Amino acid sequence: MNHCLPCDLEGVEPARIVHRDDVWSCEIADGYDVPGWFVLRLRRHAEGWSGPTVEELAEFGPVSQRLSAAIQSAMGATGIYFMSFGENHPHFHFLVVARDADLPAVSRGAAILARRAHGRDLDASLAVGERVRSALAAASI
Template structure:
């Protein structure tokens, strides 16, 4: 994922990246991942752990703002890919009740659309910058 095209990247800093990834390229879905290899939340170092909540908060806020989703999920499982990451998934009103919460992942085969997912990146990137800047405490 470090070689992902910039058109799919919301942000990258020293510790974290948020981007559209091919396997989960559903419009309104992004992956928040550590830049270095870490398994499970227990594998995060203190800097990653300290910054995780802020990155997740700002990314969820940006995705919600852009998509207008009534719910935006932050999902962490760690079973299928041995690298710490979270799926951040906007859940629209069109998602049936039996596909909400963790069952939203069952929508992936029918909703993967890399072009549509990537088209949202510039707006999410801008909204993320605004959210991140609003959360900073002046020094």
């Protein structure tokens, strides 16, 4: 079995888990712990857009919408990026990144990934994660 970072997130400590249901999970991943950055992933290992089932993908939309709303509510973020490359980690997942209103234009879009080099802060990430978890819980019916 090959090492798979998204699969390994299944075993993270509860403080890193922002959302988890039977199919989808969203966590703060080691190495990507910039405040406002999350990994939304299919819980089972499936690769690329052909990997997930139609049923799994049908749940992706509502989960993503709720997660985006919760992040915006918790952080006051003006934008939420969903990035998926599938190069280093083919497991179906997205890097979900909150974008602040005051982020310089030159750092917007894919350029925001450069923040990983100097913006990691696990404690601040976990604090944001707690606020997002609370916002999700408050929005649940």
